Amino acid sequence: MRYCLYSYGGNTRQIAKLVQQETGGDLCEIEIATPYTGSYNDVVEQGQREVNSGFTPKLKPVSADLKNYDTVILGTPVWWYTYAPAMRTLLQSSDFSGKVIYPFATNGGWLGHTFADIAEACPTATVKAGLNIRFNEDRLVTPEAEILRWIKGISEK
Numbered sequence: 001m002r003y004c005l006y007s008y009g010g011n012t013r014q015i016a017k018l019v020q021q022e023t024g025g026d027l028c029e030i031e032i033a034t035p036y037t038g039s040y041n042d043v044v045e046q047g048q049r050e051v052n053s054g055f056t057p058k059l060k061p062v063s064a065d066l067k068n069y070d071t072v073i074l075g076t077p078v079w080w081y082t083y084a085p086a087m088r089t090l091l092q093s094s095d096f097s098g099k100v101i102y103p104f105a106t107n108g109g110w111l112g113h114t115f116a117d118i119a120e121a122c123p124t125a126t127v128k129a130g131l132n133i134r135f136n137e138d139r140l141v142t143p144e145a146e147i148l149r150w151i152k153g154i155s156e157k
């Protein structure tokens with residue numbers, strides 16, 4: 001089982017680590033080649049431009065090969081009602097055919113169309129019901145029991 005995640009501020013990483021702790025598997029964090037700079041609000045604005053234009057940032061190379069995994073747990077923050085641009089790059093450049101994807105998305109309360117967009121981006125994969133995880137800044141709002149319940153529903157192909 002493989003976990004792929006992108007995290008700008010750390011919330012998504014925190015959840016990915018919890019999922020990994022509960023189920024085992026390999027964690028793979030994707031990072032953009034040119035990190036965001038400026039204030040949080042600058043990043044929110046840049047993020048809006050990137051989401052609106054469908055920008056796919058260059059990622060740092062990762063050593064893991066997705067080919068070796070049938071089940072992928074995919075974690076992303078919600079950026080402007082969808083997955084983050086780094087996740088767009090990953091989804092567009094990877095072959096998820098025949099794989100089972102369990103997505104989760106951390107956000108401040110506005111999930112938008114994130115999970116529908118992931119399913120649309122991976123038409124040859126089986127995309128399972130996603131987990132919506134709410135944070136208030138860096139404080140987890142969604143009860144941990146709810147997250148653990150979702151994790152229990154993950155079955156390895």
Ligand SMILES: Cc1cc2nc3c(=O)[nH]c(=O)nc-3n(C[C@H](O)[C@H](O)[C@H](O)COP(=O)(O)O)c2cc1C
Pocket residue numbers: 006007008009010011012013043044045046047048076077078079080081082106107108109110111112135137
């Ligand atoms: C560029 C940007 C856009 C965001 N857009 C949304 C949004 O549309 N809906 C929402 O609920 N939260 C939004 N947020 C808040 C993040 O989704 C939330 O803080 C998330 O947990 C951050 O995860 P991370 O710490 O792993 O980066 C946005 C944050 C940023 C930086």
